[in-house]
Amino acid sequence: MRRVIPALSGLCLLLGGAFLAYSIPASAQTDATPTPDPMPTQSFQLDEPLFAEFDENALHIPPDFMGNLELIAETDHFLIHASRGYFPVDDPEQFARDAEEVYDYVSTRLEVTSDEKTIILFERPDSNVCPVRGFAIVSPPSDPYAGDYPPEIVIYTDENTSHTQIMGVLAHELGHVLTQRNNEQWWMPAEAGHSEGMATWAAGRYWHAWQGTTSFSDSVRAHFEQSKYLSLREHYDLEPAYSGGDCLVSRDILYTEWASFIEFLLYEYGYERLEALFRSPKWEWVETDEERVLYVTLADYQGVYGLELNQLEAQWLDHLMSEAETARTPARRTCPLCEASSAPAAPSAP
Numbered sequence: 604m605r606r607v608i609p610a611l612s613g614l615c616l617l618l619g620g621a622f623l624a625y626s627i628p629a630s631a632q633t634d635a636t637p638t639p640d641p642m643p644t645q646s647f648q649l650d651e652p653l654f655a656e657f658d659e660n661a662l663h664i665p666p667d668f669m670g671n672l673e674l675i676a677e678t679d680h681f682l683i684h685a686s687r688g689y690f691p692v693d694d695p696e697q698f699a700r701d702a703e704e705v706y707d708y709v710s711t712r713l714e715v716t717s718d719e720k721t722i723i724l725f726e727r728p729d730s731n732v733c734p735v736r737g738f739a740i741v742s743p744p745s746d747p748y749a750g751d752y753p754p755e756i757v758i759y760t761d762e763n764t765s766h767t768q769i770m771g772v773l774a775h776e777l778g779h780v781l782t783q784r785n786n787e788q789w790w791m792p793a794e795a796g797h798s799e800g801m802a803t804w805a806a807g808r809y810w811h812a813w814q815g816t817t818s819f820s821d822s823v824r825a826h827f828e829q830s831k832y833l834s835l836r837e838h839y840d841l842e843p844a845y846s847g848g849d850c851l852v853s854r855d856i857l858y859t860e861w862a863s864f865i866e867f868l869l870y871e872y873g874y875e876r877l878e879a880l881f882r883s884p885k886w887e888w889v890e891t892d893e894e895r896v897l898y899v900t901l902a903d904y905q906g907v908y909g910l911e912l913n914q915l916e917a918q919w920l921d922h923l924m925s926e927a928e929t930a931r932t933p934a935r936r937t938c939p940l941c942e943a944s945s946a947p948a949a950p951s952a953p
């Protein structure tokens with residue numbers, strides 16, 4: 604479920620591309636140990652194949668796709684279409700009601716609203732080794748053409764796809780749409796981990812229903828116990844999520860971990876700092892006579908939190924483990940009223 608941005612949307616397009624080429628030197632691969640380890644500035648030559656993946660042909664959208672859409676249902680927030688006659692949903696009215704429930708949930712969770720109607724359409728399941736299950740096309744408000752194109756969500760599904768997956772994908776992709784375009788101008792993540800983590804966190808109960816999990820915290824603890832944990836710092840480019848035959852397993856693990864990490868940052872440090880982090884990456888084109896180079900400075904954890912990513916990662920994991928420890932230790936029952944009077948304590952409910 605990588606988010607794909609149209610070629611016109613500068614910021615996310617460039618950062619997304621940069622992440623594909625980004626790698627961490629071996630000396631920096633220190634697991635989650637709290638040692639200062641700044642995220643380096645990266646530079647990219649214009650003529651490298653960095654941007655080939657974001658060629659419009661790579662979006663899997665036929666050039667005349669708008670002409671191939673047939674409106675099946677319209678709700679307060681969605682335009683639900685058949686694409687080239689493909690509409691693998693038995694009951695469009697029920698799907699429309701379910702989609703509105705997803706909007707209400709995700710919008711409430713993010714505390715944002717949208718006046719735009721998002722296009723929903725379906726594609727047959729992706730048969731690639733490392734398949735896409737859904738994606739959102741959404742331009743950031745900084746894109747001068749953003750207002751010309753409604754956000755769009757594509758769900759890859761057929762009659763064998765579970766209802767919980769369809770709803771999970773829809774909620775996740777709507778998370779991308781609403782964190783990028785909302786009336787309140789909130790969130791606006793740009794980097795891949797931030798963007799996927801926010802979309803996954805926004806999907807909340809729909810994500811858990813699909814994944815068979817109960818909470819992001821419990822999921823990360825389970826990854827640890829099963830030795831499946833993937834360090835955020837080591838896999839900052841999310842590379843295992845998008846390559847190899849078992850990429851879906853890695854994708855779900857990394858997306859869930861980023862959702863849990865962002866939840867920790869939000870609850871422990873507050874919204875303002877999280878938003879500052881999301882908006883902290885910088886990028887700059889430098890042109891000389893011989894070449895054109897893009898410099899990308901990654902998110903500034905040190906500047907926003909006074910800690911590097913791996914230090915915050917270690918803090919978050921400590922928090923998760925102590926949370927579990929607290930849950931295992933029964934709290935002592937206190938009865939202040941009993942101590943203040945000689946009246947016998949009322950029996951507690953079973």
Ligand SMILES: [Zn+2]
Pocket residue numbers: 604605606775776779798799802
């Ligand atoms: Zn996504």
